[in-house]
Amino acid sequence: xxxxxxxxxxxxxxxxxxxxxxxxxxxxxxxxxxxxxxxxxxxxxxxxxxxxxxxxxxxxxxxxxxxxxxxxxxxxxxxxxxxxxxxxxxxxxxxxxxxxxxxxxxxxxxxxxxxxxxxxxxxxxxxxxxxxxxxxxxxxxxxxxxxxxxxxxxxxxxxxxxxxxxxxxxxxxxxxxxxxxxxxxxxxxxxxxxxxxxxxxxxxxxxxxxxxxxxxxxxxxxxxxxxxxxxxxxxxxxxxxxxxxxxx
Amino acid sequence: xxxxxxxxxxxxxxxxxxxxxxxxxxxxxxxxxxxxxxxxxxxxxxxxxxxxxxxxxxxxxxxxxxxxxxxxxxxxxxxxxxxxxxxxxxxxxxxxxxxxxxxxxxxxxxxxxxxxxxxxxxxxxxxxxxxxxxxxxxxxxxxxxxxxxxxxxxxxxxxxxxxxxxxxxxxxxxxxxxxxxxxxxxxxxxxxxxxxxxxxxxxxxxxxxxxxxxxxxxxxxxxxxxx
Numbered sequence: 001x002x003x004x005x006x007x008x009x010x011x012x013x014x015x016x017x018x019x020x021x022x023x024x025x026x027x028x029x030x031x032x033x034x035x036x037x038x039x040x041x042x043x044x045x046x047x048x049x050x051x052x053x054x055x056x057x058x059x060x061x062x063x064x065x066x067x068x069x070x071x072x073x074x075x076x077x078x079x080x081x082x083x084x085x086x087x088x089x090x091x092x093x094x095x096x097x098x099x100x101x102x103x104x105x106x107x108x109x110x111x112x113x114x115x116x117x118x119x120x121x122x123x124x125x126x127x128x129x130x131x132x133x134x135x136x137x138x139x140x141x142x143x144x145x146x147x148x149x150x151x152x153x154x155x156x157x158x159x160x161x162x163x164x165x166x167x168x169x170x171x172x173x174x175x176x177x178x179x180x181x182x183x184x185x186x187x188x189x190x191x192x193x194x195x196x197x198x199x200x201x202x203x204x205x206x207x208x209x210x211x212x213x214x215x216x217x218x219x220x221x222x223x224x225x226x227x228x229x230x231x232x233x234x235x236x237x238x239x240x241x242x243x244x245x246x247x248x
Numbered sequence: 249x250x251x252x253x254x255x256x257x258x259x260x261x262x263x264x265x266x267x268x269x270x271x272x273x274x275x276x277x278x279x280x281x282x283x284x285x286x287x288x289x290x291x292x293x294x295x296x297x298x299x300x301x302x303x304x305x306x307x308x309x310x311x312x313x314x315x316x317x318x319x320x321x322x323x324x325x326x327x328x329x330x331x332x333x334x335x336x337x338x339x340x341x342x343x344x345x346x347x348x349x350x351x352x353x354x355x356x357x358x359x360x361x362x363x364x365x366x367x368x369x370x371x372x373x374x375x376x377x378x379x380x381x382x383x384x385x386x387x388x389x390x391x392x393x394x395x396x397x398x399x400x401x402x403x404x405x406x407x408x409x410x411x412x413x414x415x416x417x418x419x420x421x422x423x424x425x426x427x428x429x430x431x432x433x434x435x436x437x438x439x440x441x442x443x444x445x446x447x448x449x450x451x452x453x454x455x456x457x458x459x460x461x462x463x464x465x466x467x468x469x470x471x472x473x474x475x
Contacts, residue, residue, distance in 0.1 A: 086468070141422040145415075149405060152415050161472050162405045166419060169401055169465055172457075 013092045015232050016241040022225040029222050036215035043208030057121050062208055065113040066216040067107045070141055074220060079171040080145070082164035092228075094160035095165065095235070098150050099227035103220055105143035112136055142170045158237070169234030257342045258350045265354030268327075279320040280362045286312040287370050298375050305374035306435035310391075310428055311385065312365050317392055318420060320359040321399040322413070324351055325470070329407050338474055345463035348470070352400045352463070360392035376439060383438035383448070387431035390451040397458040398423050404469035427454060 011017050044062035051058040081097035084090050115133065116126040127133065145164050153159035201209070236242050252260065269276055269423040290308045291301055301308075328334040328351075328380050367388055368381055376384065406412035434447035 076414065138422045138425055141418065145418045145422065147417050148418050152406070152409050152411070158472060162469065164403070165465060165469050165472070167406060169398075169423065172423070 013090050015092065015236050015239075018092055019229055019232050019241075019245075022229055022230070026222065026225055029218055029225070033215055033218040033222060036211055036218060040208050040211035040215050043211060044205075047209055048205045049202075050086060054122060057118060060114050060118045061205075062212045064111060064118060065209060067114060068111040068136065068212040069213055069222060071104060071108035071111050071136065072215050073217070074100050074107060075139065075142070075167070075170070078167045079102065082167040085160060085164040086168075091235075094164070095228050095231045096224065097164060098146075098160060099224055099231055100220075101146045101150070101163075103223050103227070105147065107216070107220075108136060108140045108143060112140065140246055147169070249328040252342070253347060254342055257340075258346055259335075259450060260304060261347055261350040262354050262363070265351055266357060269354070269358040276362075279316045279359045280366060282319060283312050283316040283363055284366065286315060286368065287374070291374075293472040296356060302377065302439075303378040305371060306380070306384070306432045308374065309367060309370060309376075310387075310432045310435075313367070313392060314395065314421075314424055314428060316363060317359060318399060318424075319396040320355070321396075321403050321416065321420070322344070323359075324355045324396075324400055324403050325407050326403075328472070334407075334470065335474060338471060344467035344470065348400065348404075348463045348466045349459075352396050352466075355400075356393050356396040360388075360396060363392060364388045376435070379441060380435050380438040383444050384435050386448060387434050387451060390448070390455050391427045391431045394427050394451070394454050394458045395424060397462040400466045401462055401469055404466045404473060406473075407470070428456070 012021070026211055040062065045059055048059070050056050078097050078100050081093045081100070084093035085097060112133070115136075119128070120126050149166055150156075150159045150163045153162055233242055233245075287308055290304075294300060294304070325334055328337070338344055340347070364385060367384060371381060371384055399420050402416050402423075403412075405419065406416045409415065430447045430450045434444040434451070435442045437447065
């Protein structure tokens with residue numbers, strides 16, 4: 001089993017193999033994403049009842065919360081790739097790391113925008129300097145730092161390793177974001193979903209929320225695969241398999 | 249040739265960096281002048297009302313200290329990088345993280361310590377409550393080394409770049425945030441007469457964490473930039 005796994009893993013690390021596999025998976029992933037996002041949006045925007053306090057405007061959580069989850073998740077993916085890059089010098093991990101950054105930055109931005117749109121009717125202001133909001137903003141800066149550093153170094157292999165180091169260092173910030181709600185008193189509501197013993201969110205809202213979270217995760221994978229494929233073609237432009245691919 | 253022990257290497261490097269800094273006194277004064285000038289700008293910008301200034305003094309002092317520390321970061325490795333000393337250091341038989349620690353210590357003694365000495369004067373000018381002076385000094389004593397340590401990672405990552413300055417601030421400032429929050433909040437709390445033990449302990453934790461981890465990250469980043 002373990003042997004099989006390492007073999008599979010090593011093959012996945014080879015650029016032409018990954019290019020082909022990702023190409024095969026993409027249509028299936030896109031289809032699944034379409035189904036999930038339609039189901040999630042229908043469940044969230046039509047089926048779920050309005051909130052007894054917040055009325056209809058709470059429905060933005062079906063975009064806001066998954067986007068915020070993704071913003072953290074993608075950073076963890078980047079940090080994990082960073083470790084792989086520094087330890088095993090795996091080319092594919094470098095490309096995944098740097099391809100994930102713009103997607104993560106977009107999700108972070110989306111979480112901030114949807115949050116402030118929700119904040120206007122609820123808190124009466126688009127922006128408050130609350131711990132959660134501020135740390136999400138800082139997370140956006142971390143993403144931009146990663147993208148900026150990668151762009152600034154000309155030798156892309158060196159750039160990838162520099163970015164890997166930065167991503168790992170930035171991970172120190174992730175727990176601070178996570179525990180910020182408990183550390184500082186804030187306007188932002190505490191976690192409602194992860195209290196598994198007794199979730200304080202009704203299942204009719206929880207199910208569309210989880211569907212949307214899954215859809216966002218799939219979207220991340222789809223967008224990541226496309227970016228990785230493009231970056232692979234660019235980096236390997238002088239290799240045989242790309243030549244053959246273009247000929248055929 | 250006699251081989252240096254690790255301790256000797258650390259102290260020689262520290263002494264060399266300090267000597268270089270003291271031979272170049274104008275550069276030594278720059279971060280300090282910058283610190284004082286930024287703080288002078290605040291009363292001009294927000295108005296000279298004593299209550300307001302006393303209220304925001306911790307924040308002003310810490311933002312100024314942060315910027316001053318960030319601007320001086322480039323000096324940790326720049327001249328050594330340009331004349332090739334850094335390369336020799338990486339090639340030497342001693343573990344690079346220890347050498348990095350020596351350089352960062354020297355950098356802090358040259359840029360952080362002056363801030364520590366001048367800050368009570370500036371706090372007095374801003375009208376900070378006197379009971380907070382001790383905590384102010386303590387936060388600067390504990391906080392600025394963390395800034396130098398974290399900053400050294402950023403400098404090491406950007407040392408090979410021609411226009412590293414802007415990128416450096418983008419990399420380093422987000423990582424400075426926790427230090428800023430806890431330092432300013434410690435002074436705030438002390439100014440109203442409450443105990444700031446929790447914040448000080450957090451700063452101590454940051455210091456030990458940075459002290460134990462960042463030299464390794466810096467060394468790795470330096471090797472990357474030099475390759």
